Amino acid sequence: MDFNSYAGFYRNNYLRSSYEFVYAKCLERLNIDYEVEETTYFLENGTSYKPDFFLYDNDELVKIVEIKSEYKSRIKKAKTQIALLQNQVDITIELIRKKQLKNLCKKIGLNFYELTQSWIDNKNTSKNHVLEGELNPLFGKKHTQKTKKLIGQKSKERFKDKKFREKHSNAVKKAMKKVDTSKLGNKKSRISKRCKICGDEFLVIETSNRKFCSKTCAAANALKFSNRKQKIERKKRNKEIRKQVKKVINSNSEFILSIPYNDISSSFEKLFKEILIKYNLKDLRNIAFAFYGDYSYSMKSMLKDFKRIAQTD
Known part of the structure; x- marks a missing residue:
């Protein structure tokens, strides 16, 4: 990388x-x-x-x-x-x-x-x-048994170093100081966690699965997950639309090649009518976005590309 x-x-x-x-x-x-x-x-x-x-x-x-x-x-x-x-x-x-x-x-x-x-x-x-x-290319990947063994070996080698052991011990002690040590009542010990959205630290009991410091950050994470899911679904849908458009071009190559540049819009609407209905697309700009990733792509440029595809196939 x-x-x-x-x-x-x-x-x-x-x-x-x-x-x-x-x-x-x-x-x-x-x-x-x-x-x-x-x-x-x-x-x-x-x-x-x-x-x-x-x-x-x-x-x-x-x-x-x-x-x-x-x-x-x-x-x-x-x-x-x-x-x-x-x-x-x-x-x-x-x-x-x-x-x-x-x-x-x-x-x-x-x-x-x-x-x-x-x-x-x-x-x-x-x-x-x-x-x-x-x-990140490594996101979601799991270590193999061979890799886990290698990590374990390297960790053992590092802990043989006295300076590293002291540094690690001091870091643990510093983290423990952040735990709630109040003696008022039988409180469970607290640990410090870092919010996955804003990065702020917050205290929770050791067994807590809480990942966010507030409802605002939790909602932001849910929105992020929803947007990611929509992006994946949109990518899949656009891929299907591109395939359908190419099929229409290949099946109507002679008609595509005969379309004049002063009558593009009406010709395209007739040609891609079924695709517009099937995927509930408002107009040809949605096809341009699915095909090129750009709403502003002109009809003239689209026709030029479609003619090239028709000639190639």
Whole structure:
């Protein structure tokens, strides 16, 4: 993971670097369907690996792609992971570096440096954003028995150091001082917890499952969970709409190619009427958002892209 890279959302996918954004743009120019970090693989050496891109042809996975910068250590690690994964799956796995990405952009008429700069300048991208919750590649993963054993061995080695033992002991004593030591009545001992939303500390009894300092923070967490769930459902729905739109384009390629640029709206409404009704979409802007992730995408640009798809297929 590159902590200095710029990460952010692009068309409902969370991209972890400007190079991933450039590659996504290349795939869209080439009209190749893709998913980002779709599957986590557990390798024979006890580690897990989540590749960057999964490329599809007619809903069939045809290639896995890993995007890497020019750092030798990261390239070495990626090559090791790819070699181990290649033993497990019968799918082509490709490692793409900066030089190959620049050549690909040049070949298909994209400006590599303009794309990377636009991603860095985007107000929705930021450094270190990859560390938050589900956006962290390690979120929700469980340690294997081998890893647990290794952690245990390292912990034992650390506690052999006298200075470390003293430091750890002092930290425990400091934490215990925060416990309510009042002698008024038979009170249960309290421990200090940190709120998962605002970060403030609060006291609870040792057996408490409470995670938030107040009802306000608890409500904020519930809203965050609800928004995350809606985002997942919206992504799934948009994917279905894109598939339906492509089916309509492929089934009506001659009609698409014959649509004049001065009669786009009425032609599109006839063409995608069933999709608008099925998914309860207000107008064509919703199709533009599902297809491009942007409500402001013009009808003219949509028709231009649809004509290209019709000619390709």
